[in-house]
Amino acid sequence: MENLTVTIIQENLIWENSEANLNLFSEKINLLKEKTDLIILPEMFTTGFSMNAEVLAEEEQGKTLAWLQKTATEQEAAITGSVIIKEEGNYYNRLFFVFPNGDYKVYNKKHLFTLAKEQNTYSAGSKRLVVEYKGWKICPLVCYDLRFPVWARNTVDFDLLLYVANWPKKRVEAWNTLLKARAIENMCYLAGVNRVGFDGTNHEYSGHSVVYDMLGKQLSTLKNDIIFSETLHLNKSHLLETRKRFAFLDDRDSFTLT
Structure with a gap:
């Protein structure tokens, strides 16, 4: 049964400068010392959490997707x-x-994120994504999604739940608490990747990027307020054995999202 190696990258994003951020992440990724299966970058990793979409937006088949494909x-x-x-x-x-x-x-x-009036600039998605990769089911979500457990509920037995974020320092206790809760309640591995530093609106970010196992045990080395990357190995057999021993997902509620 194949294990999964994941790399989380916590970085200080350069405000609204996609070229500089792509160069930054290229350098960081090229310096990785260990082979990995999955690289996780923050939310809006080319710009920071900006509402200046009219200026910054790309078409889907743009330079960032090309960079992602080349890097992958x-x-x-x-x-x-x-x-x-x-x-x-x-x-x-x-x-x-x-x-x-x-x-x-x-x-x-x-x-x-209505507190920042994100809804005035961006359109909301309506479909959750579960990716199958190397024998793993992975559910990727974005930042504010973390506050809504129903949207993240493990109805399809995904193995890894991940959040990419620009989560501000002033509410980092919610980030820490909810990530751990999502791992425990969904009996899955969880990776949360946040940024550090200040953005162009003077909001501060303290990172706290982390990886948990299905019982809420922290696997990563928590590093706050600094730039870092870390590679971790997730064990599929351990996940399945734990779910068999603690069959909590068997008792989950059935529901339909509308």
Whole structure:
């Protein structure tokens, strides 16, 4: 049974400068010392969490997707993160999950951050994405989605739940608490990748990127307020054995989202 190696990258994004951010992540990824299966980048990793979509948005088949495909192919690893995309006159906070062969899936952020009036600029997604990769089912979500457990509920036995984010320092306790809760209640591995530093609106981010196992045990080395990357090995047999021993998902409620 194949295990999965994941790399989380916590970085100080350069405000509204996609070229600089792509160069930054290229350098960071090329310096990785360990082979990995999946690279996870923050939310809006080319710009920071900006509402300046009219200026910053790309078409889906733009330079960032091309960069993701090139990086995935070169590294022989999947890569994921979200980007500002324009499609048919609408703007989306769109997550790309790009496979090593260049194929990709997309997820449009469902829950738009009303406190920052994200809904005034971006259109919400309506479909959850579950990716099958190397024998793993992976559910990628974006930032504010973390506050809505029903949307993340493990109804299809996914193995890894991941969140890419620009989650501010002032609410980092919610980030820490909810990530751990999502791992425990869904009996899955969970990776949360956040940024650090200040953005162009002077909001501060403290990182707290983390990986948990299905019982809420922290697997990563928590590093706050600094740039870092870490590679971790997720054990599929351990996941299945734990689910068999603690069959909590068998008692989950049935429901239909409308």
